[in-house]
Amino acid sequence: MSRQVGWTRAAIELLEKLDRTQGAALDHAAAICAEAIGGGGLVHLFGTGHSRIPVEEMFPRYGSYPGFNPIVELSMTFHTQVVGANGQRQAMAIERTPGLAEVILSNFRFGPQDVMIVFSAGGETAVPIEMARGARARGLRVIAVTSLAQSTTGDSDTAAGDRLAYEGDLVIDLCTPHADALVAIDGIDTPVGPGSTLAAVAIANSIKVRTAQLLAERGALPPTITRASVVGAERSRSLFDAAYQEHARRIARALAGEG
Numbered sequence: 001m002s003r004q005v006g007w008t009r010a011a012i013e014l015l016e017k018l019d020r021t022q023g024a025a026l027d028h029a030a031a032i033c034a035e036a037i038g039g040g041g042l043v044h045l046f047g048t049g050h051s052r053i054p055v056e057e058m059f060p061r062y063g064s065y066p067g068f069n070p071i072v073e074l075s076m077t078f079h080t081q082v083v084g085a086n087g088q089r090q091a092m093a094i095e096r097t098p099g100l101a102e103v104i105l106s107n108f109r110f111g112p113q114d115v116m117i118v119f120s121a122g123g124e125t126a127v128p129i130e131m132a133r134g135a136r137a138r139g140l141r142v143i144a145v146t147s148l149a150q151s152t153t154g155d156s157d158t159a160a161g162d163r164l165a166y167e168g169d170l171v172i173d174l175c176t177p178h179a180d181a182l183v184a185i186d187g188i189d190t191p192v193g194p195g196s197t198l199a200a201v202a203i204a205n206s207i208k209v210r211t212a213q214l215l216a217e218r219g220a221l222p223p224t225i226t227r228a229s230v231v232g233a234e235r236s237r238s239l240f241d242a243a244y245q246e247h248a249r250r251i252a253r254a255l256a257g258e259g
Contacts, residue, residue: 006183007182007183007192007193010182010183010193010195011182011195011198014175014176014182014195014198014199015198015199015202017175018174018175018199018202018203021173021175022172022173022175022203025170025171025172025173026172026203026206026207026210027210028170029117029143029170029172029207029210030206030207030210030211030213030214031214032115032141032143032170033067033068033115033207033211034211034214034215034218034220035113036067036113036114036115037067037068037211037215037220037222038214038215038218038220039113040111040113040250041067041111041112041113041114041115041250042067042068042069042111042113042114042115042250042251042254043058043067043068043069043114043115043116043117044069044071044108044110044114044115044116044117044135044140044254045058045068045069045070045071045116045117045118045119045204046071046072046104046116046117046118046119046128046131047072047077047118047119047120047128047200048073048076048077048091048095048120048125048127048128049076049077049079049091049092049095050079050121050196050197051119051120051121051128051196051200052072052077053197053200053201054119054145054197054200054201054203054204055070055071055072055119055204056070056072057201057204057205058070058204058208059247060225060243060244060247061225062225062226062227063208063224063225063226064208064224064225064243065212065221065222065223065224065225065243066222066223066243066244066246066247066250067211067222067250068208069247069250069251069254071104073104075090075091075094076091076094076095076127077091078091079091094127095125095126095127095128096125096126096127097126097127098126098130099130100126100127100130101126101127101128101129101130101131101133101134102130102134104127104131105131105134105135105138105258106257106258107255107257107258108254108255108257108258109253109254109255109256109257109258110135110138110139110140110254111253111254112139114140114254115140115141115142115143116131116132116135116136116140116141116142116143117142117143117144117145117207118131118132118135118142118143118144118145118164118167118168119145119146119200119204120144120145120146120164121146121147121150121174121176121180121196121200122146122147122150122151123144123146123147123150123151123163123164123165124150124151124163124164128164129162129163129164129167132144132164132167132168133162133167136167136169141169141170142167142168142169142170143168143169143170143171143172144164144165144167144168144170144171144172145171145172145174145200145203146163146164146165146171146172146173146174147173147174147175147176147178147180147196147199148165148171148173149175149176149177149178150174150176150177150178150180150196151163151164151165152178153178172203174195174196174199174200174203175199176194176195176196176199177195179191180194180195180196181193181194181195182194182195212224222243222246223239223242223243223246224239224243225239225240225243226239
C-alpha cells in the first residue's frame, strides 16, 4: 500500500506488479478460454458486488466478441441506492446466502467445453465460492480471480467452508493489498482509493486479448464488435449483428437449464 502518493501512481505500480507476476497464469487462462470458445463452448463469468464490473467488461462492448457469457444477479450487484429498499446491506447479506449459487447454476445447461471464471476480490463470501464449487462439480474448468492478500487476511463464510482461491483449477491473483485501497494518508488509519476493480478489468481484458490472439491463429475468432470510425458504418453494423447472432446461438443451448 503506497503512502503519500497519488492513486494514479499507485495504480500504475499495481498494474506493473500484475504484469510481472501473473503473465503465466493469464496465458494459461487464455489457452483454456480459446479451447472452449474455439470448440463451440462458452466461457461463463460470475461476480457479485463490484466484481460484476469485470464480468460486464468481457461482452458485449467494443473490442469484444461472443464466446463469453456474463452472469450477473442484480440482487447482489445493485448498489446505487445504498440504503433503503434494494440497499447495500441486503446485497451483502444475499451474497452470503448458502445454497443460492446452486439455484443460479440450475438455470443453465453447461456443455463439455465450457469454462467458468469467478471474480471475487475478497474470495470469502458463500455465493462466489459455491459458484466455483458447483461449476467444478458439473465438470467445468474453473478460473478463480481473487486477491490472495485479501483472502488470507479475512474470515470466510462458515457455511461456504473455504475460500475462492481453493476452488479454482487456476488462480489469478489481483495483486491488491489486504486493504484493497491503495493510498494511505498520514495520520489517518483508513486508506482510500480501491485497486481491485482496476486489476480485475485489466485481467479480464488481458484474457480477452490473449484468447483472441490464439483464436485468430487457428482462424476461429468470432466477429468482434468494432466502431464505425475503425471499419466504416456498414461493416460495424454487420459485425454487431453477427456477434449478437453468434452469442444468441451459443447461449440458446446454455439457457435450456438443467431440466
